[in-house]
Amino acid sequence: MIRVKCDCGAAFNAKDDRSGTAFKCSECGTTLCVSRPELEVSPVPSADQLLAAATTSRFTSNIIWAAVAIAAVITLLLTSRALQEARDNKRRYLKEIAEDAQSAVAFQQRQSIRDSQRNRDGLAIQLSAAKLRRSKTNLDSAKKLLIGGKNEEARTLLEKAVNDAPESESGKEAAEILRTLR
Numbered sequence: 001m002i003r004v005k006c007d008c009g010a011a012f013n014a015k016d017d018r019s020g021t022a023f024k025c026s027e028c029g030t031t032l033c034v035s036r037p038e039l040e041v042s043p044v045p046s047a048d049q050l051l052a053a054a055t056t057s058r059f060t061s062n063i064i065w066a067a068v069a070i071a072a073v074i075t076l077l078l079t080s081r082a083l084q085e086a087r088d089n090k091r092r093y094l095k096e097i098a099e100d101a102q103s104a105v106a107f108q109q110r111q112s113i114r115d116s117q118r119n120r121d122g123l124a125i126q127l128s129a130a131k132l133r134r135s136k137t138n139l140d141s142a143k144k145l146l147i148g149g150k151n152e153e154a155r156t157l158l159e160k161a162v163n164d165a166p167e168s169e170s171g172k173e174a175a176e177i178l179r180t181l182r
């Protein structure tokens with residue numbers, strides 16, 4: 001049986017072999033065709049419809065959440081890598097500063113060692129100059145004492161003259177005079 005419905009609301013049953021024929025509605029007179037109901041074919045959904053269906057489905061929302069989670073993890077990894085790089089750079093920078101400071105301190109130490117060495121050398125020179133002067137003065141004083149006959153006092157000054165600068169002219173002369181006194 002083929003069910004035929006009219007727009008006016010009336011419904012008729014027609015035998016299968018009446019398919020392809022026409023008749024008038026007994027209620028309103030509209031011509032009706034007896035035709036087999038077509039196979040229901042759903043229209044192919046549009047891309048927008050698919051997208052709409054996809055975004056509302058739980059499956060897709062899970063996929064979206066998974067994508068968000070993956071993006072978050074990737075962002076985290078990239079961020080932590082960037083932080084690690086920043087830390088490495090900072091460490092390298094601090095190390096460079098420390099090395100610079102170290103070499104500056106070392107340089108200063110060397111400089112101050114050189115300075116103190118120079119000062120020591122200067123002092124030694126000044127000291128030996130003072131000793132040389134004192135040796136000459138003592139030699140002159142001893143000569144005067146010898147002329148005055150004060151040999152013991154002269155001997156003490158001559159010994160000082162030798163001790164202060166044994167290698168100098170005055171030291172050698174004082175030693176020579178001491179030998180004649182013995």
Ligand SMILES: [Zn+2]
Nearest residue numbers: 006008025028
């Ligand atoms: Zn009708």
